[in-house]
Amino acid sequence: MDKQESRIGIDIGGTFTDLIYQDEQGHTKAVKVPTTPSSPDRGCIAAIRKAGIRNIEAVSYFLHATTVGLNALLERKGATVGLLTTEGFRDTLEIGRGDRAEMYNLKWNPPKPLVPRKLRLGIKERMFYDGSVKEPLDPQAIKNALNVFEKNRVDAIAVVYLHAYANPEHELETMKLLREEGFKGEISLSHQVTGEYREYERTATTVIDAFVSGRMGSYLDKIEAELKGIGFKGLPLITKSGGGAMTFKDANGALAQTVMSGPVAGAEGAAELSRALNLGNLITADVGGTSFDTCIVVNGRPKLMYQGEIIGLPVQMPWVDVRSIGAGGGSVAYVDKGGLLRVGPESAGANPGPACYGRGGKLPTITDAAFVLGMLGKGELASGLFLDKENAIKALQSLSEALGISVEKVAVGILRIATSSMADTIREITIENGIDPREMRLIAYGGAGPLFADLIVKELQMTDIVLPPFAGNFSAWGLLGTDILYAKSLTYRMDLEPRYADILNPVLNGMFKELEERLDSDVQVDHEVILDIRYKGQEHCLPVSLENESGEVQLLVDQIIARFEADYMDIYNTTLENPLEVVAIRIALRKSLSKRVYGVQCKPGAGESEQIQAYSFCKEQFETFRIVNRNQLTLGVSIQGPIILTEDTTTTYIDVDSSIRLDDSGCVLITKVY
Numbered sequence: 001m002d003k004q005e006s007r008i009g010i011d012i013g014g015t016f017t018d019l020i021y022q023d024e025q026g027h028t029k030a031v032k033v034p035t036t037p038s039s040p041d042r043g044c045i046a047a048i049r050k051a052g053i054r055n056i057e058a059v060s061y062f063l064h065a066t067t068v069g070l071n072a073l074l075e076r077k078g079a080t081v082g083l084l085t086t087e088g089f090r091d092t093l094e095i096g097r098g099d100r101a102e103m104y105n106l107k108w109n110p111p112k113p114l115v116p117r118k119l120r121l122g123i124k125e126r127m128f129y130d131g132s133v134k135e136p137l138d139p140q141a142i143k144n145a146l147n148v149f150e151k152n153r154v155d156a157i158a159v160v161y162l163h164a165y166a167n168p169e170h171e172l173e174t175m176k177l178l179r180e181e182g183f184k185g186e187i188s189l190s191h192q193v194t195g196e197y198r199e200y201e202r203t204a205t206t207v208i209d210a211f212v213s214g215r216m217g218s219y220l221d222k223i224e225a226e227l228k229g230i231g232f233k234g235l236p237l238i239t240k241s242g243g244g245a246m247t248f249k250d251a252n253g254a255l256a257q258t259v260m261s262g263p264v265a266g267a268e269g270a271a272e273l274s275r276a277l278n279l280g281n282l283i284t285a286d287v288g289g290t291s292f293d294t295c296i297v298v299n300g301r302p303k304l305m306y307q308g309e310i311i312g313l314p315v316q317m318p319w320v321d322v323r324s325i326g327a328g329g330g331s332v333a334y335v336d337k338g339g340l341l342r343v344g345p346e347s348a349g350a351n352p353g354p355a356c357y358g359r360g361g362k363l364p365t366i367t368d369a370a371f372v373l374g375m376l377g378k379g380e381l382a383s384g385l386f387l388d389k390e391n392a393i394k395a396l397q398s399l400s401e402a403l404g405i406s407v408e409k410v411a412v413g414i415l416r417i418a419t420s421s422m423a424d425t426i427r428e429i430t431i432e433n434g435i436d437p438r439e440m441r442l443i444a445y446g447g448a449g450p451l452f453a454d455l456i457v458k459e460l461q462m463t464d465i466v467l468p469p470f471a472g473n474f475s476a477w478g479l480l481g482t483d484i485l486y487a488k489s490l491t492y493r494m495d496l497e498p499r500y501a502d503i504l505n506p507v508l509n510g511m512f513k514e515l516e517e518r519l520d521s522d523v524q525v526d527h528e529v530i531l532d533i534r535y536k537g538q539e540h541c542l543p544v545s546l547e548n549e550s551g552e553v554q555l556l557v558d559q560i561i562a563r564f565e566a567d568y569m570d571i572y573n574t575t576l577e578n579p580l581e582v583v584a585i586r587i588a589l590r591k592s593l594s595k596r597v598y599g600v601q602c603k604p605g606a607g608e609s610e611q612i613q614a615y616s617f618c619k620e621q622f623e624t625f626r627i628v629n630r631n632q633l634t635l636g637v638s639i640q641g642p643i644i645l646t647e648d649t650t651t652t653y654i655d656v657d658s659s660i661r662l663d664d665s666g667c668v669l670i671t672k673v674y
Helices: 040-050 068-074 139-151 169-180 201-231 263-275 368-372 389-403 407-429 450-461 469-479 500-516 557-572
Strands: 008-010 016-023 028-034 062-063 080-084 120-123 134-136 158-162 186-189 235-237 243-245 283-287 292-294 296-300 307-310 311-315 323-325 331-335 341-347 440-444 464-467 484-495 526-535 542-548 580-590 610-616 622-631 638-641 644-645 651-654 658-662 667-673
Touching: 008 040, 008 263, 008 469, 016 040, 016 469, 016 651, 028 469, 040 201, 040 526, 062 263, 062 469, 068 201, 068 263, 068 307, 068 331, 080 139, 080 201, 120 139, 158 169, 158 201, 169 186, 169 407, 186 201, 201 235, 201 311, 263 283, 263 296, 263 440, 263 469, 283 407, 283 450, 292 407, 296 311, 323 341, 331 389, 331 407, 341 407, 368 389, 368 407, 389 407, 407 450, 440 450, 450 464, 450 469, 450 651, 450 667, 500 526, 500 580, 526 557, 542 557, 542 644, 557 622, 651 658, 651 667
Parallel strands: 008 062, 062 235, 080 120, 080 158, 158 186, 283 440, 440 464, 622 644
Antiparallel strands: 008 016, 016 028, 235 243, 243 484, 283 292, 283 296, 292 323, 307 311, 331 341, 464 667, 484 580, 526 542, 526 580, 610 622, 638 658, 644 651, 658 667
């Protein structure tokens, strides 16, 4: 086996912190420890210590995914932000688009702005859309604003001036003046956070960047300091919301890009497997202790959006289209006021966790229901945790009495409701976008993803499941193959006409040069170019990816038009006669880490399989299931269900109508027959 760059991947979830370590020979080790919500960095370092990594100073990369930034927004516990805008535009953040998220809800209220009005201050200055100066910046206005911020203990400032994407001169001058006046907190400039137009979206994104700086910036600093303290000398990286990774140093200047860091890691791993093993298009099913996350992987890459949304606010940057709901192993089941059984989004979390954990939890959860039905085998989970069936039954008893049915029927109902919610979320990203999930494979991972995979494919009438290597720690595994990505976008309007390249390529050259200044001179990278294109007279665009030679595009205009119209036809089933225009340019430099070796890394183990009575959703009754350890599978040999497949970090439920086969890639392939 060729020598590889050693690396550590750590994904911090709501219940468990997962680690994958791969050494220079390609040998891999998985560790799972409880998350420490009050101080996630402690759980991170605890996982490294438990892994017992020798010669940590020789590890090349530390790759990380976390929900710290996301939680700061969800809990609204971030920096105290002051906002500087062009005079007359201080209320852009509150006015938004003037629309309603819930059109028919008369009691609906818009989300509260992250910056109160008293801390949104207008500054005398003005740029035209073409970057020319209409009114120069007033330095005294900056000093006056800073006095207001200091009195209100503002520790981060967002600067969003009109048309700064066309000319950032005033924003840069503002930062200089703030520093000269002694402000030492985080300063987020809109042209650096997002180089695109649309004032509301640009303002909201810049404010989010400043808001998460309080928790996320200090968190990364803590992690880096603790890594150095245990001898790590390599490069620390964190995943971005739009895929790829960036250094901790770069992240401190673009913290908004880390908001969806956590859910993206598994999507990146699924995409890597799809490319390396020719698995085709995939639907991901990542089920942890708190949530269910899903996205689609098409042509070897997760589906990207170029604007996301969090807590009702737009985020104007690349965004892997991951959909999440509160349905995980720790999701709590209850009977509502109408007497109906409900599941989630409330979660028992890491502490105390489900009742069957034996840590004092009393509320009935999905994990309790699955254990009562025998779906978790003997109940030995990661981190040496042994489940208590008596506690699980006691927790479900209250629901049984309220509904007037047996504990087992309650457990079946909980699993069916949770599965239905997960399937509905998958339908949102497939069927509602003209994609047939039956033509795709489901790749299941996370602590509870493999538990639900068989049920989800049955609900969606799919046939194929991929169970990846280290399925329970797969998000951490996915981190190990993440590319280092430097990206930039720019609003730039131009007609799409035959001589477009004469205008486009000089702009691309300047944009790529700006990114290349952040790289070492001998680094080999791939150049990527995407144009946002629309019919003239329309508001929204479609992204079109263009082949290029070291950042220079030579495609004929007819080729670009044909691609745009093919995508437009797929989505809208029509095309227009209007001419086309480019609205924005997106570029990226992608540096790939050394490739990993795929395959079965351990010899099949010996030993007879045990048996257990577990519920078959296919036959709607309890059946005898074999308990088989993943290490006992023989390469290429198909085994018919029902099976409870166990491994160190997760448990897979395989019903009567499914069969499994260990592939030479190291994946377990599950096929359901109808």
